[in-house]
Amino acid sequence: MKAISYRRYGGPEVLEYGELPEPKVGPDAVLVRVRAAAVNPVDWKCREGYLDPVLDAVFPVVPGWDVAGTVARTGASVPEFDVGDEVIGYVREDLLRHGTFAEYVAAPVRTLARKPRNLSFEEAAGLPLAGLTAYQVLTQALGVGHGDTLLVHAAAGGVGSIAVQLARHFGARVIGTASEHSHEHLRDLGAEPVTYGEGLAERVRALAPGGVDAILDSVGGEALTVSAELLADGGRLASIADPAVTALGGRYVFVRPNTADLYRLSELAEEEIISVHVARTFPLERTADAHRLSQEGHTRGKIVVTLDGED
Template identity: 75%
Template sequence: MKAISYARYGGPEVLELGEVDDPKVGPDSVLVKVRAAAVNPVDWKCREGYLDQALRAVFPVVPGWDVSGVVVRPGPAVPEFAPGDEVIGYVRADVLSGGTFAEYVAAPVRTLARKPRNLTFEEAAGLPLTGLTAYQVLYRILEVKRGETVLVHAAAGGVGSIAVQLAAHLGARVIGTAGAHNHDFVRGLGGEPVSHGDGLAERVRGLAPEGVDAVFDSVGGDALKVSANLLAPEGRLASITDPEVVGYGGRYWFVRPDPQDLRRLSELAEAGVVSVHVSETFPLERAADAHRLSQEGRTRGKIVVTVTTD
């Protein structure tokens, strides 16, 4: 099959389009014909070797963890899906090997859920990783409640834009950091935008003088330090990028595949609670350009790679 792969760590230039072996479908896996695969920052971080201490790379590596597509064949221990079913998945394994930037992927059934019927394949591909991250942090780690005030960093980004929508759905007041050009976008998601950078603490305190009840950090560094000082007395802090959050009394979280959470996100998307903004799409052969754009770190919503279908 055709796929994007890399035979060594490096920059976007190591990504090559070519033929790789068809994936094998184990008893608990599902062969999915890929229609679209979203790009996430973790993809290029893996490609550059930043996660080498945690994830063993079996070269050549096909990148990509997010997918939307159509079931071709379920494994013999998978009664949940049938050929022709449209699915989404956060197809992460404990090694880097057979990812989603390919014509087909063998996805463990625990990573899949049915695709929201009202989303395009491109939109649906952008939901799994970002949606699961936002859902798990807000519902399980921060346990956001109605009437609370939540500060969401990078509110116009992939994770942040979903987090704003979910927090608003939970009945929270949402303050979201974003560049001035994204303020209207954040308002449309249900948040109150504030500019990031110098003076952030003063701007947030101007909106929430008593402090915020919870902070969802996806930036780290100085933003995390400022956030810790903006918490109300019983406030909670979580970060998905900076383990130093533990030193501030918060929690660090790395998203995990969960079919029940993914199913719930699909339901929320079909109910109109959650939408996915796709900023740009690239054909499979231009995956390197998609990675380059992701590394710039200024994307509104999601970048998606599409796979041509017969």
């Protein structure tokens, strides 16, 4: 099969396009014919070795954890899916080996759900990791609900934009940080936009003089430090970018595969409560360019790698 892989840690230049063996399918997995795979910041962080302390790499590594595609073959103990079913998945193993930037990926059923019928494969590929992250942070780490004021950092990004939509659905008021060119987009999603950078604290306090009830940080560093100062009494803080959040009394969240959560996100997409904005697509052979764009860190929505749907 055609695939993207890397044989050592490094920059985008270590990504190779070529032939690799089709992955084996265990009894609790299905073989997914990949139609689209979204790029996430964790992909290039894995590629550069930042996650080596916690995830072993079995080279050559096929990167990618997000997928949308069709079931090509089922394992011996899989009644949940049939050949031809359209699925989405956050296909993360406990090591780096068989990822989704390939024509096929062997996906454990615990990582999959049915694809939302109203989303294209490109849109659907951008839902699993970002959607699960936003959903798990809001429901488990922050407990965002009706009447809360939530501050979302990088609100126009993949996780942030879904978090805005979910929080509004839960009945919360949302303030979102973004560059000025994304402010209208945030308003369309239901957030009150503020520009990040110097003076951020004052701009947020102007909108929420008493502080905010919850903060979702996906930036880390200075944004995280400022965040702690903006919480109201009893406010909750969570970060998906910086483990230092625990020193500030908050929670660090690393998203987990969860079939029930993923099915709920699929339902919310079909109900048109959440949507996925695809900023740009690249063919599989240009995955390195997709990684470069992701590393720039200024993309509104999702970057997606696409594959030809013909066998």
